[in-house]
Amino acid sequence: MQAVDDILRLACEKFADATAVSSKVETVSYSQLFNRSAEVASELRGLGVGNGDAVGIIGHRSAAVISAVLGTWMSGAAVMLIDEALPAVRRETMLGTGPVRAVADCTDAPRIRCSPRPGAVPGPALDDRDHAYVAFTSGSTGTPKAIVGSHTGLSSFLRWQSEEFGVGPGDRFAHLTNLSFDVWFRDALTPLVSGATLCVPDQLHLDAAGALDFLRGERITALHLVPSLGKVWTAAAAGAAPVPSVRHAFFAGEPLDSALVRRWREYFPGCEVVNLYGPTETTLAQHFHRVPADPRPGVQPVGRSLPGSRSFVLDEERRVCAPGEVGEIHIAAEHPSHGYLMDGRIVAPFVGIDVDGERISAYPTGDRGRRAADGELEILGRADEQVKIAGVRIELQEVRAAIQAHPSVREAFVCAQEDRFTKVVVAVLEGAAEAEPQLRAHLGERLMSAMVPSAFVYLPALPKLPNGKVDRRALTEVAAGHLRERGRRAAVPAGTGTTADRLAAIWQSVTGGGASPLADRDITFFNASGTSLTIVVLHARVQAEFGVTFPLVRLFEHASFNAQLSFLEQMFHEPEGRGPGNAVSTAGAASRKRVLTARRTRRSRGLPTPDLG
Template sequence: MQAVDTLLRRACEKFTDATAITAGSESVSFSALLSRAQDVADELTAQGIGPGDVVGVQGRRSASVIVAVFGVWRAGAIVMLVDDALPQGRRETMLNCGPARATVDCAHGHRVTLRPAPEGVPVADLDDEDYAYVAFTSGSTGKPKAIIGSHTGLSQFLEWQSGEFGIGPHDRFAHLTNLSFDVWFRDALMPLISGATLCIPDQQHLDAAGVREFLQSEEITGFHLVPSLGKVWLSELAQSEPMPAVRLSFFAGEPLDGALVRSWQELFPACQVVNLYGPTETTLAQHSHRVPERPAAGIQQVGPNRPGSRSHILDEHGKPCADGASGEIHIAAEHPSHGYLVDGRLVSPFVEIDVDGQRVVAYPTGDLGRRAADGGLEILGRADDQIKIAGVRIELQEVRSAIQSHPSVRDVFVCAQEDRFTKVIVAVVEGDTGAERELRDYLGERLMSVMVPAAFLFKAELPKLPNGKVDRKVLAEAARYHIEERARRAADASTAGPRGRSVAERLERIWLSVAGGGASLADRESNFFDVGGTSLTIVVLHAEIQREFGVRFPLVRLFEHASFNAQRRFLESMANEPSGRVPGAAAARGRAGRGRVLSARRTRQL
């Protein structure tokens, strides 16, 4: 076994005084990273935390979180990332799975807090030195599934990616992934074990203009992202000057379209686009494809298996498919995860399959695929009710279960539909129309924001088949029509007559255009996310507000002023700003300018 913290320690000892992490004005050297991590480890050990213990690392994307993760591993314990942005109920559900013996609060100086074992929760025996982390995915039972990740599997992936793409001290990687996803480990740690510098934006939510400024001022050479986020960026940066410094873009989590790649290459002309594929259960990506300069039309393949991995495509009878024929993808990884943690015991998600007379242990992904002519793998969709939005794996059954648990809901059908930039979840509810706001608040306390339906369609009774089951075909068609009608209303709103004279009228037109009018704006205290907005489309909202009103302000302001009335008041207050910018914007520009000066100094010193 090779522990991930061993790779980090070696990098810290090798690159000592080089910069490991930058985050706004904070700069952390490799030697300081090791020292600070050891301080966390010593504190955990002093409080009796060690091998077999799960430790919740709580916070937001930051240098502090990376230090804590490294420190937990140095103490021999198991990491559980807990994003502070998640609803409190979901965070408690996560921490009680296992359960976590302690937490490290990264917002308050790595404060360690011991947690008493919750009553009635079986304590798992996790005393295996290869247990590295607990990651969560959406569960079909209505609760998030906890997966025990492997030190060896994660280490091998990090070393493979670093070596395969020549990543080293000459690189500066952007850290854009939040703690909610297991790919955080790839995003944050791969550059560090390579001696590269990890650059963390000083705002939690970056708009397209902020991203451009960040990439340029920090001289970023590579990053990871999901295609839907790339699509949003491109919609706002289409006329931007090319950025030749970026040499690597790793896409994963969603289908990657050739049209997106072509536009991406225009903005980043020296960039190699890489398409990665692999579920959490197999320990990060097991396939990679270097997309050519002239990508094929449509969805890009995910390429061949990386070393130590084999993928098999099986038909409905569990037999291998001929090349070119479609079936379910089963991945046999050399070092997959250790399984699901359920009621204090590990449950294997793997199955035995027969390949040419040999028994092979593999993970049934639920993805449909086929072999391309060159041996690469093409992904064709899902065989079940699982979807991905912004790279987040979502079981529609978990969403349905959460909605069904609300007392006003008699029955519900949940499906996914294509919208402007990505898929959205639509819930067709048999229940009281007037309960939508209450239902959204209820779900917001239990689900990640990306899992809350973007649109609700209420009916007095859901249509049924003769056997008594809901008519899924009719309901899916009703959901599709609802989204299309929403898009038509949005188009009408964006082109309607002369601009309203008031800030409120102009802002409402933008809201309806971007969010699609998922709910009535009669309630001006409506939150943007209550009318169908998402963390992705709020980036578009930000760009369109700035364009409409001729102002500049950080995206984070829209999260701070999330309701319609709050944004209206915010914009009205800006009317008195002679610069057309919110207070503090000049300081932000000054920080960016200083970043460019420091960048230039680094270049001269080299």
Template sequence: MQAVDTLLKRACEKFADATAITSSADSMSYSALLARAGQVADELRALDIGRGHVVGILGRRGASAVVAVLGVWMSGAIVMLVDDSLPEVRRETMLNSGPARATVDCTDGHRVALRPLASGQEGATPADLDDEDYAYIAFTSGSTGQPKAIVGSHTGLSHFLEWQSREFGIGPHDRFAHLTNLSFDVWFRDALTPLISGATLCVPDERHLDADGVLAFLRHHEITGFHLVPSLAKVWLSAAAQTAPLPAVRLSFFAGEPLDGALVSSWQTLFPDCQVVNLYGPTETTLAQHFHRVPRDPAPGIQPVGRNLPGSRSHVLDDKGELCPDGTAGEIHIAADHPSHGYLVDGRMVSPFVELRIDGERVLAYPTGDLGRRAADGGLEVLGRADDQIKIAGVRIELQEVRSAIQSHPSVRDAFVCAQEDRFTKVVVAVVEGDASAERELRDYLGGRLMSVMLPAAFLFLPELPKLPNGKADRKALSEAARVHVQERARRAAEERATAAQEPGARGRSVADRLERIWLDVAGGGAGPLADREANFFDVGGTSLTIVVLHAELQREFGVRFPLVRLFEHASFNAQRRFLTSVTDEPRDRVPSAPATAGRATRSRVLSTRRARRRP
């Protein structure tokens, strides 16, 4: 077994004087990283925290989180990353699942503290966690209504990090952008592959960077590589119409969503010397287990995920568990030499793996739930899902978890949840049997329990959900109703845009009227009017993606520039009205010229999601 902290410590000693992590506020050498991590480890040991204990790391991406992760591992404990932008209920659910015996709060230095255990958790950490190969606990959406806690291994993580570094020649000459937030296992490759390689990890300053800001950051820091999801790439490209190419970028690793050939072609115009790599693999198998170097002239349509990493094998099986011939679709099963250890459920380990017989050999593999087929060249193509799991912005979402949260509200009698295509990406739509007047209360309730990417972008209230003769929900009819509802929202919004554009003196209308039109357009509310001007953007259907679209639209409409984070600080309609009134009254040298603002496409995406939500 190779512990991940061993790789990091080795890099810190080898590249001691080189810059490990940098931002505009601070730069940290590799030797300083090791020293600060040692201090965290010493504080944890002084509290008798070590092997078998889970330590929650609270905060956001940046140098402090990296220091804390290395420090926890040096103490012998298990890392649990908890982004401080998550709803409090979800954070507590995560911390209780270990349960976390201590926390390192990175929001203000490194505050190390024992964490009081909840009732029924008193005593030692579950014996199932007393294994030196347990490295971290990561979470994915769960079909039971609770997030799944997956215990990752040092061996598997080390194996992947070393492979990625070696396969793509990552080293001290590289500067990687650190764009992934905490609470997702992707954070580990985003932050640690560069660091075990002697590269510099560059951290953006703004928590919520818009597309223009990201591109400027990449250029200023001469970034050579990064990880991202295709939906993020689409937003970057939409903002890059007048952006000069960035030749310094040589590696971009895509994962989490289907990667389209047209996107790759556009991408290579902006990043002319960049190798695009498509990665694939679920958390249960320890990061990616497939990779594909996309050629400069990509095939049309969705790109394959290619071949297995060393020590990994994938099998496409039919409904009877038999191997599918090449070109025939079936469910993808991945057998990795170093997978995760399984799910942590009520203090015990539960295996997600199934036993297969492949050519007479016993194989333990993870049934991904993804449909795929083997291409003639031996590569793997992913075709979609065989169940209700979806991905939005690379985040795995079990629709049943969203449905469970909705049904737990007292105003709801029944609910159906599905995903529909909207203007920029998939969105979650909820069809609810209940009182439509409770929508505001229901949105607030869900906002305190679900990640923002899981929140329904639209609610359709019906007096009764349609049923089949056997009494089960008519999923086909409900999905069609949701689709029509989303299309009708889009139609009303388009009509409102057209009407507003044709009105004489439209630019002379009040800030409130212009803001209301954009809110209803971007959030999908159609022609409105907005019923409650004290509501915040998420209360009327806004999401972590569309608030960035709102940011772009407001800048274009009012001819001003301001950081995206201001919309989170001023989340309600009236707060944004007051904010826009103040910035548009400022001197004209703060306002871009007409050519600079004309033709900017709707764009950008939240890289981290903190909702400034008004509580009841």
């Protein structure tokens, strides 16, 4: 076994004076990163933390979180990353999974506060030194599913990515992945095991134009992102200057289509596009595909397996399919995860398959695919009710369970439908439509923002089949029809009328139609079917329509229609230097403080926060 902290420790020694993490808050060298991590490890050991324990690390992208992660590993414990923006109920559910002995609070980074978690006792489930982290995916039972990751698997992947793509001290990686996803580990640690610099954008750089400015200004050479984010950026970047420094873009989490690849290369002409694929259960990506200069039409393949791993397309009898035949993809990773953490024990999700007389342990991904004639693997969709939205793996049954727990709902059907930039969740309900605001609040306290339905459709009764089960085909068409109708009602801002009329038209255009916010001016953008992804589009269109410039975080701070309207009207009456076109110039040194205050306010109110995937 090679622990991840061992290779990070070697990197800290080798590149001691180089910059490890760079942000608006601070610049941290490799030696400083190691010293801070050692302090965290010492503090955790003083709390009795060691092998068999987990440490919950709560915060946002920062050097403090990385120090807490490395320090936790140095103490002998496993890491449990928890994004501070998650609903409080979900955070507590995650912390209650497994032996979380202590919590490292990094919400006020660069400060780290370590404290014991009352009542936590060590257990046998995490006593293997190879247990590196506990990551969560959506669960079909209605609660997040905990997966125990492997030190050996993670360190192997980090070394592979670094060597395969020549990552080194000259590289500058953009840190875009939020906590609570296992993808965070490759996003943050691949550069750090390689002597590269991890560059952390602040909240002022979450809009499309600001993101491109960040990549250009920081001379970013590589980044990880989901295709839906790439679509939003390129859609809003019309006329932007190219960013020549970026040489690698690692896409994962969703289908990557050729149209996005071509648009991406318009803005990043020197960039190699790489398509990664692999579920959390197999330890990060297990397939990669270098997209050629002239990509094949449509969805790109995920290519070939990483060294030491194998994948198979199997039919319903678990026999290997011939090239071109469709079946379920099974992955036999060289270093997979240890399995699901359930009731104090680890349950392996792997199955035995027979290939050429050899018995192999593999993970059934639930993805349908086929092997092309050239040997590359192609993904064709899901065989179950699991979907990925903005890179987030979602069990629709978990969403349905949360909906049906609300007293206003008698019965619910949930499905995913394609919308403009990504899939969205649509709920068809038998229940009280007038209770939708309370239902949305209920879901916002329990689910990640990507899991909350974009639309609710109310029927007097859900259609049933003769056997009494709901008619899934009919209900899926109801959901799709609702989105089509909503799209037809979407207005394009005409550039005329009052400020309220113009802003309302933009809202309807971005959210895909629906009722005008003029009818309920206190409605928030997120309760009007907006998401943390489409608010980036809203930001770009508001700035273009009204000729103003302001940070995206202002729309999160002013989430309701009335608040955004007041914000715009105030901008038109600001003194010189703060009016339209100049709003960003007054941010000054207080901007970071306002952002942190806004984060805490949004968390306390259960509102979504800016999310890059």
